[in-house]
Amino acid sequence: MTSAQFKIDADALHAFADGQLSxxxxxxxxxxxxxxxxxAAEVAHWRxxxxxxxxxxxxxxxEPVPARLSPHRIAHDIRIGRQQAIRNIAAAAVLVxxxxxxxxxxxxxxxxxxxxxxxxxxxxxTAHSLxxxxxxxxxxxxxxxxxxxxxxxxxxxxxxxxPSLASEGFAFIGGRLLPGDPSGELPAPAAQLMYExxxxxxxxxxxxxxxxxxxxxxxxxxxxxxxxxxxxNATVTCTIVGDLSEAEIRALGKKVFEQLTWRxxxxxxxxx
Numbered sequence: 001m002t003s004a005q006f007k008i009d010a011d012a013l014h015a016f017a018d019g020q021l022s023x024x025x026x027x028x029x030x031x032x033x034x035x036x037x038x039x040a041a042e043v044a045h046w047r048x049x050x051x052x053x054x055x056x057x058x059x060x061x062x063e064p065v066p067a068r069l070s071p072h073r074i075a076h077d078i079r080i081g082r083q084q085a086i087r088n089i090a091a092a093a094v095l096v097x098x099x100x101x102x103x104x105x106x107x108x109x110x111x112x113x114x115x116x117x118x119x120x121x122x123x124x125x126t127a128h129s130l131x132x133x134x135x136x137x138x139x140x141x142x143x144x145x146x147x148x149x150x151x152x153x154x155x156x157x158x159x160x161x162x163p164s165l166a167s168e169g170f171a172f173i174g175g176r177l178l179p180g181d182p183s184g185e186l187p188a189p190a191a192q193l194m195y196e197x198x199x200x201x202x203x204x205x206x207x208x209x210x211x212x213x214x215x216x217x218x219x220x221x222x223x224x225x226x227x228x229x230x231x232x233n234a235t236v237t238c239t240i241v242g243d244l245s246e247a248e249i250r251a252l253g254k255k256v257f258e259q260l261t262w263r264x265x266x267x268x269x270x271x272x
Contacts, residue, residue, distance in 0.1 A: 006024075006025050006028060008028065008029055008032045012025070012029060013029065013039070013043055013046075014046065016029040016043065017043050017046035017047050017050065018050065037145070037146075038147065038151045041140055041141050041151070041177075042177065044140065045140050045176060045177060048137060048140075049179075052130070116185075116186055116211055117217060117219050117230050117232070119181060119186060120186065120206065120208065120230060120237055120239055121219065121221055121223065121228050121230050121239055122223070123178075123180075123181070123190065123206065124192075124204070124206030124228060124230070124239035124241050125223045125224055125226060125228055125239075125241055127178055127190075127192050127204065127206060128192075128204045128206070128226060128241040128242075129224060129226070131176070131192070131194065131204070132194070132202040132204065138173065138174070138194060138202070139173055139174030139175055139176055139194050140174070140175065140176030140177065141174055141175060141176065142173070142174040143162070143171075143172045143173050143174045143175075145174070148162075148174070148175060149161050149162055149175075151177075152175055152177060152191040155177050155189055155191070156177075156187070156189060156190065156191050156207065156208055156209055157187075157209050158207075158208075158209040158210070158235065158236050160191065160207055160236065160260060161259070161260075162175070162193055163193075163205070163255060163256045163259035163260060164259065165195055165203070165252060165255060165256075167255075168248075168251070168252060168255065169197045169198065170195035170196065170197050170203055170252075171195060171196060171197070172193065172194075172195055173194050173195065173196050174193075174194060175191055175192055175193045175194065176191075176192050176194075177189055177190075177191060177192075178190045178191070178192050178206075180208065186208070186211070187208035187209040187210070187211065187237070188208070189208075190206055190207060190208045191205075191206075191207045191208075192204055192205065192206055192207075193205040193207065201242070201243065201244075202242070203240065203241070203242035203244070203252070204240075204241050204242070205238055205239070205240055205241075205256060206238065206239040206241065207236060207237065207238050207260070208236070208237045209236065209237075210232065210233065210234055210235055210236055210237060211232055211237060214233070214234035215232070215233075215234075216231075216232065216233045216234070217230070217231065217232045218230070218231045219231075220246060220249070220250070225243070226241055226242060226243050227241070227242060227243070227244055227245070227246060227249045228240070228241045228249075229249045229250060229252075229253040231253060231257055233261060235260070235261055236260055236261070238253075238256060238257070238260060240252055240253050240256060
């Protein structure tokens with residue numbers, strides 16, 4: 001990629017985040033990002049993801065390659081597997097015919113499914129635990145940055161504003177964009193909003209677009225030492241996560257629900 005051909009597009013931005021550009025190309029991207037703060041925030045998020053993955057898997061880089069991953073071993077296993085496959089084709093054809101009928105009617109019993117709410121709660125708790133310990137990068141974009149909520153609203157395809165929790169002692173400090181469920185079965189991406197009180201105690205909201213069924217739901221869970229209160233309706237899903245009592249989390253959930261849905265007291269289920 002020469003300087004005359006260099007174009008700042010998605011590939012160039014990813015290459016920049018991965019540190020794969022030449023000096024001249026890198027400076028061109030840096031100038032571009034200086035004029036596009038929303039893109040700069042997204043690229044900064046990619047870089048922090050790279051750093052997190054590098055830190056997570058760094059020990060594996062120094063481990064010896066397992067014998068099972070030897071190219072000769074793999075080639076040998078493939079040859080053996082092909083021979084076995086040929087012998088099994090006839091029997092497999094019969095089993096497929098019989099098993100397809102049994103499998104269709106018994107699929108709900110044989111294949112356990114994880115509820116969408118549980119998967120969203122897991123994602124919210126994981127993100128909460130990862131970022132509340134950060135000192136300088138607790139949020140991707142600070143609360144006073146212009147167009148923060150417009151940017152997040154556009155990315156999750158749902159209009160949201162940061163709920164005010166000042167009456168409960170929590171100040172909004174900023175937010176970030178998070179990748180969603182890789183299977184594509186849940187709304188993606190997600191917005192994480194972070195709040196902090198005078199005691200430096202932090203609370204996060206994990207917000208996505210509504211689930212396909214648009215049903216209202218409430219669910220309280222204790223996971224990994226924190227409390228999580230999930231709710232969903234036809235507009236949005238939200239999981240409130242914090243190291244607070246159940247009563248406190250539920251009270252905050254009510255405040256958040258009323259502000260995110262713009263319908264005070266509407267269909268609120270305090271027993272959920």
